[in-house]
Amino acid sequence: MRLIRAKDYAELSARAADIIAAQIILKPDCVLGLATGSSPVGTYQELIRKYEAGALDFSRVHTVNLDEYEGLDPKHEQSYARFMRENLFDHVNIPPESTNVPSGLSTDAGAAECARYDALIASFGGIDLQLLGLGPNGHIGFNEPDDHFPLGTHRVALTESTIQANKRFFEREEDVPRFAYTMGVRDIMQAKRVLMVVNGEAKAETVKKAFFGPVTPCVPASILQLHPDFTLVADEAALSRC
Numbered sequence: 001m002r003l004i005r006a007k008d009y010a011e012l013s014a015r016a017a018d019i020i021a022a023q024i025i026l027k028p029d030c031v032l033g034l035a036t037g038s039s040p041v042g043t044y045q046e047l048i049r050k051y052e053a054g055a056l057d058f059s060r061v062h063t064v065n066l067d068e069y070e071g072l073d074p075k076h077e078q079s080y081a082r083f084m085r086e087n088l089f090d091h092v093n094i095p096p097e098s099t100n101v102p103s104g105l106s107t108d109a110g111a112a113e114c115a116r117y118d119a120l121i122a123s124f125g126g127i128d129l130q131l132l133g134l135g136p137n138g139h140i141g142f143n144e145p146d147d148h149f150p151l152g153t154h155r156v157a158l159t160e161s162t163i164q165a166n167k168r169f170f171e172r173e174e175d176v177p178r179f180a181y182t183m184g185v186r187d188i189m190q191a192k193r194v195l196m197v198v199n200g201e202a203k204a205e206t207v208k209k210a211f212f213g214p215v216t217p218c219v220p221a222s223i224l225q226l227h228p229d230f231t232l233v234a235d236e237a238a239l240s241r242c
């Protein structure tokens with residue numbers, strides 16, 4: 001595990017964007033695994049800035065996003081598909097058909113969609129660089145604390161902690177979907193390189209548990225300690241308990 005300590009969110013975002021930019025420059029047709037949530041927003045802004053400055057070309061990049069809420073149309077304000085368009089895809093020269101987010105609209109509880117998504121990742125030959133945020137309960141994507149590490153893309157019942165954490169984006173708590181589809185831990189662990197961005201005091205205890213405690217499915221992110229090329233970019237507040 002490589003740890004990059006940033007003084008604040010701006011520096012963290014710049015450092016993470018540098019790593020993603022290096023990946024795109026070294027392999028222009030790379031496959032990026034992307035994440036939603038507030039943590040990577042600054043990283044995406046930095047990538048857009050580099051693109052606008054002529055330093056990055058996304059025309060041959062493919063992306064696969066980690067997760068999507070069940071039941072949300074890609075146009076829905078809080079869908080992760082829309083989040084990605086608004087925060088990155090609409091601002092760079094990536095062809096829309098090269099971007100992938102699981103569909104939240106399957107009618108068979110996700111069975112076909114989850115299989116399709118894993119086959120899609122396999123058809124790309126895996127993910128070159130997977131960007132992650134960290135859930136307050138240690139989740140990655142929507143891999144919630146459990147008694148095992150889920151392997152492939154699957155449907156998941158969101159925990160109360162995640163519903164509480166994510167309700168800030170919805171008008172009412174009842175509007176937060178109770179289920180989601182997410183890449184599994186195997187999908188994430190098979191990425192050649194993994195990059196996590198974490199900021200803020202509120203995540204400090206989770207960072208300590210995940211990266212300075214035992215590897216356990218009760219803290220899904222802890223498995224990243226075993227990844228051969230894992231970089232954690234965190235600000236001082238997120239590292240304050242370590």
Ligand code: GLP
Pocket residue numbers: 035036037038039040066067132133134135136140141142162166
């Ligand atoms: C969501 C996403 C995760 C994300 C997490 C943290 O639940 N499914 O991929 O990492 O929230 O979000 P934030 O960065 O807003 O704290």
